[in-house]
Amino acid sequence: MSNVSILNKEKNYFNRKRLINKNKEEFKSELLDYARSNFPDRISDFSEASLGGMLLDFAAIVGESLTFYIDQQINELDYETASTEYSLLNHLRKANIKSGFASPSSVEVSFYMIVPAIQDMDMPQKKYLPIIKRETQLRSIDDISFILEENVDFSKDINIIQEVFVGEKRYLMLKKEGICISGDITNESFMFDENNVDSFLSYTLSNENITKIFKVNDNSSDINEYKEVEFLSQDTVYEKVDLGENAYFNVTPAAFRYVLERDFEDGLTTIRFGNSNGNVINENGVLTNPEEIALPLLSRDYIGSYSLDPKNLINSNSLGVSPAGKTINVKYKFGGGEDHNVSARSINIVDSLNYFFPNLTSENDTEVDLIINSVSVLNEEPSVGGSNALTLEELRGHISSAMKAQSRIVTHEDLLARIHSMPSNFGRISKSSVLDNPYSKSTKDLYIICRDELGFYTASNDALKYNLSNYLNEYRIIGDTFNIIDTDVFNIGIYLKIKISSNYDQQDVIIEVQSKIFSLMMFEKLQIGEAINVNKIVKIALDTPGVLTITSNFKTIIRPRTNDDLNRIDLDNLDRTYNNNSFSVFENYKDGILSPPKGGIFQLKYSSDVEVVSGWQYDYNRKP
Numbered sequence: 001m002s003n004v005s006i007l008n009k010e011k012n013y014f015n016r017k018r019l020i021n022k023n024k025e026e027f028k029s030e031l032l033d034y035a036r037s038n039f040p041d042r043i044s045d046f047s048e049a050s051l052g053g054m055l056l057d058f059a060a061i062v063g064e065s066l067t068f069y070i071d072q073q074i075n076e077l078d079y080e081t082a083s084t085e086y087s088l089l090n091h092l093r094k095a096n097i098k099s100g101f102a103s104p105s106s107v108e109v110s111f112y113m114i115v116p117a118i119q120d121m122d123m124p125q126k127k128y129l130p131i132i133k134r135e136t137q138l139r140s141i142d143d144i145s146f147i148l149e150e151n152v153d154f155s156k157d158i159n160i161i162q163e164v165f166v167g168e169k170r171y172l173m174l175k176k177e178g179i180c181i182s183g184d185i186t187n188e189s190f191m192f193d194e195n196n197v198d199s200f201l202s203y204t205l206s207n208e209n210i211t212k213i214f215k216v217n218d219n220s221s222d223i224n225e226y227k228e229v230e231f232l233s234q235d236t237v238y239e240k241v242d243l244g245e246n247a248y249f250n251v252t253p254a255a256f257r258y259v260l261e262r263d264f265e266d267g268l269t270t271i272r273f274g275n276s277n278g279n280v281i282n283e284n285g286v287l288t289n290p291e292e293i294a295l296p297l298l299s300r301d302y303i304g305s306y307s308l309d310p311k312n313l314i315n316s317n318s319l320g321v322s323p324a325g326k327t328i329n330v331k332y333k334f335g336g337g338e339d340h341n342v343s344a345r346s347i348n349i350v351d352s353l354n355y356f357f358p359n360l361t362s363e364n365d366t367e368v369d370l371i372i373n374s375v376s377v378l379n380e381e382p383s384v385g386g387s388n389a390l391t392l393e394e395l396r397g398h399i400s401s402a403m404k405a406q407s408r409i410v411t412h413e414d415l416l417a418r419i420h421s422m423p424s425n426f427g428r429i430s431k432s433s434v435l436d437n438p439y440s441k442s443t444k445d446l447y448i449i450c451r452d453e454l455g456f457y458t459a460s461n462d463a464l465k466y467n468l469s470n471y472l473n474e475y476r477i478i479g480d481t482f483n484i485i486d487t488d489v490f491n492i493g494i495y496l497k498i499k500i501s502s503n504y505d506q507q508d509v510i511i512e513v514q515s516k517i518f519s520l521m522m523f524e525k526l527q528i529g530e531a532i533n534v535n536k537i538v539k540i541a542l543d544t545p546g547v548l549t550i551t552s553n554f555k556t557i558i559r560p561r562t563n564d565d566l567n568r569i570d571l572d573n574l575d576r577t578y579n580n581n582s583f584s585v586f587e588n589y590k591d592g593i594l595s596p597p598k599g600g601i602f603q604l605k606y607s608s609d610v611e612v613v614s615g616w617q618y619d620y621n622r623k624p
Contacts, residue, residue, distance in 0.1 A: 022067055028060040079399045085265065088392055092264055095402040096230075099421045100264050100395050102209040102336035103428040104182040105386030106463040107379045109138060109347055111152055111178060114164050114171040114374045116367055122160065124172050126359055128367055129155040133354035135214075138180060138377055140346045145184045146383075147333060152178040155359075166370070179463040180347070180379075182340040182386060183211055183333040194325025200232075200275045201323060207334040208267035209389065214333065216258060216271065218326040226328075227254040232274055232319040257320040267389060271330065274320020340386035341453040347379040381461045384450035387428045409475045415444065415482075422471050429468070430457070431487070431601060433528035442479055447528050447599040449487040457603050459486040487528050488600040491561040491578040493609040496541060497552040500614045504546030513544050514610045523604040532558060532602055535592035541612075555589050561609060576606060 032046055035056070046052040075081040079091035092100075111132055115124040132152040139145050154176050161173040190203050216226040227237045237254045261270040353375060357368065390398075401417035409415050412434045419432045430451045437443035448468070452458040460468075465484050472482060494517060500509050520540050526532070534557050538550050561578045581600070588595050596602050604610070 022063070024060045024064040027063040027067075028056050031056050031059050031063075079396060082396075085392065088396060089264060091399055092395055093261070095399045097264075097395060097398055097402050097421070098262065099398070099428075100390045101211070101262065101267055102389045103385060103387050104211055104336040105340040105342070105383035106179065106181050106467055107146070107342075107347065107381060107383035107461055108177050108463045109146065109148075109180045109377050109379045111154075111176050112161070112173060112374075112376045112378070113154070113371055114166070114173050115154070115371060117163075117170045117172045122163075122172070124158065124160075124174060126155065127361075128357065128371060129153075129158075129174075129359065130355045130357045130371065131155075132176075132178065132375075133356065135185065136350070136354045137185065137352040138347055139349040139351050140342045141348065142339075142342055142346060144182055144340050144342055145335070145351065146180040146182050146347055147185060149179045149181055152176050179466060180383075181211075181333075181463075181467075182342075182383065183335040185214070185331065185333050187329060187331050189327055189329045191327045192322075192324050196322070196324045199322070199324075200272055200319075202261070202270050202272040203328070204263075204268050204270045205330065205332065206268075207332075209336045210269040210332050210334045211336060212333040213260070213271075214331040216328060216330050218256075218323055218328055220326055224256045224321070226256040226258050226273070226323075227252075229254055229257045229259060232257065232259055232272075255321055264390075264392060264395060271328075273323050275322050276319060277322060336386055337388050338386055338451070338453065338455065340383065341451065342379075342383050343453060344380060344382045345378055347383075348377060350375060350377055382452055382458065384452065384458055384461055385428050385464045385467075387430070387451070409472065409477065409480070412444075414475075415446070415472075418472060418475055419446075419448070419468070422468070429460070429464075431528050433487075433599070435529075435599065437483065440481070443481040443483060445599070446482045446484050447487045448484060449489065449528065449601060456605060457487075457489045457601065459489075460484075485599060488581045488597065489579055489603050490581050490583050490596055490600050491605050491609075492532075492602050493559050493561045493565075494537065494557060494604070494611065495552065495559055496537070496550065496557055496610075496612045498541060498550055498612060498614060499548040501546050501548055506614050509544065509546040510612045510614060513541050513547065513612045514607075516540050516544060517612075518604070518607050518610050521604075523602065526602050528599065528601045529596060530601070531593045531595040533592060534558060534589075534594055554592060555585055558585065558594050560585070561605070578605065 035046065035052070044052075046056060072083075076084060076087040079088065079095075082088045082091060113130075115128045117123065118125055131154070132148065134148050134150050136148040137145060138148070154174055157176075159175045161175050164171045164173050186207065188205055192201050192203075213228060216228075218224050218226070229237060234257070235254060237252055237257075258271050258273045261272055262268075263270070353372065355372065360368070398421060401413065402421060409418055415434050416432060419429055422428065428450075429448045431449045433447045435445045435447070437445050448460050448465075449457050450460045450464065468484060469482075476482065496513070496517075498510075498513065500506050517537055517540050521532075521537065523532075534554050537557060538554065541547055541550060560582050562580045562582055563578050564580070565578065583597055583600070585594065588597070
């Protein structure tokens with residue numbers, strides 16, 4: 001992970017918050033007053049060259065140094081003023097920041113296969129309908145790996161594409177979609193010394209940007225599986241149990257557990273285990289009687305405030321079983337970044353296919369090989385959500401929202417904090433905005449936008465919306481509803497007509513105005529629904545040396561850009577595209593402020609979209 005350059009504390013000391021607020025001269029002045037009032041008959045000469053002056057300088061220097069380090073250490077206690085990487089990393093851990101690593105991209109991939117048809121019917125034979133299992137590995141033509149996140153059952157909602165003949169036998173081509181997330185799967189094993197039973201043993205996995213831990217188990221005869229928890233004192237986890245058509249979440253004891261510790265400097269992940277032996281768990285690990293929770297107060301007709309932690313339901317003081325003396329096997333997925341946002345129709349390689357035929361009695365059926373060999377994949381939409389790791393300075397900005405965040409979504413700020421702190425294995429939203437739904441008080445309209453492989457805004461695909469929905473459902477209050485809506489992107493261009501003094505080179509002034517507008521306006525930082533201040537564009541141009549005045553109509557400085565404009569713009573043989581979302585400048589312009597339509601975002605897609613022309617040159621040397 002790339003780090004920002006944390007500012008040198010000595011260089012920037014006086015620019016940061018100071019507490020004692022004294023320098024050497026102030027200390028020297030106070031020491032001089034103290035010496036003259038308490039020792040008037042001992043030393044009377046405190047000039048620079050005297051012994052008294054030297055003692056004052058020594059004491060003042062010591063005082064200033066101690067003040068500096070006291071102020072520095074106190075400032076390190078505040079994440080806003082912390083200047084060292086060590087302190088900032090500690091603040092990130094205290095705020096329980098889990099995002100920040102490079103995130104993978106998500107996409108819905110179509111699976112195709114041919115299946116024998118029922119004679120004289122346009123229906124496939126049921127026994128030959130397989131289930132493509134999750135963790136099936138695909139790959140794009142750019143060599144980016146994708147992992148299937150859920151089983152694809154071809155027996156449900158059968159979608160027949162076309163009829164196919166192999167020789168004289170009739171087959172049907174079927175299609176089914178599945179959600180895939182980029183990354184590579186690997187296994188890693190390590191062993192702990194059996195003499196370290198009382199230690200909180202840990203191991204740092206070798207790969208960066210780990211997005212998902214599939215399984216952690218040991219080599220004991222029982223093959224104990226370790227569960228991930230938020231903190232080692234958490235005794236239980238909510239485990240999903242599939243029962244045919246239905247799935248349930250059960251409260252399951254987690255005697256064998258671990259926590260993940262992430263290093264934001266190098267992008268590595270450390271697994272830390274408990275420190276107890278198995279006997280302590282077996283003796284004390286009893287699930288709490290639910291009646292004790294339901295009736296906490298007896299023989300009273302009143303009740304005060306009663307708090308319950310649903311994640312702590314075991315009568316045990318243990319912090320988990322230690323894996324001392326055992327070999328631990330970890331299966332996990334890693335990888336991510338903006339280069340994982342691949343284009344549409346680029347995922348077409350099957351690296352590893354996991355499957356089974358639930359209705360097939362014989363595994364030696366000759367049709368199986370033909371069906372499996374016919375499997376092909378293709379993504380109809382580009383994958384989105386992949387982004388590079390955040391810098392330490394960017395992560396500093398997440399601490400405030402993380403400290404205010406709760407385990408539930410109550411306010412708009414809670415919702416936005418949850419979205420942008422979403423674990424990287426769900427993907428990442430570039431920009432988001434929450435608006436009240438005009439028809440329901442309990443419904444919020446959630447506008448989101450992602451970036452493609454080139455860094456341009458693009459609509460989120462269904463896979464990422466599905467991931468976001470699952471993530472938010474864990475925190476939303478019952479009755480609250482979120483409408484996840486794609487943000488409309490409005491591409492814009494800037495056309496500015498200026499007058500230039502004859503004392504300046506016309507082309508140099510135009511280039512400088514273009515460069516300053518593109519850099520100082522920082523269009524890439526515009527949020528959803530944020531307006532553009534046209535007056536600021538005018539001021540930037542007028543502050544450029546050589547510019548006399550602006551002759552453009554302020555309302556026409558910013559203009560919509562759509563694909564219909566491509567025929568009218570000199571593209572200089574560039575492969576340029578826009579979307580077709582248009583807007584009325586005159587309807588959205590007021591007092592120098594241009595606002596996007598509801599739920600929209602402005603995007604200046606190309607630097608050449610800032611067009612500056614000279615309408616007239618004034619000659620200072622001409623005679624009146």
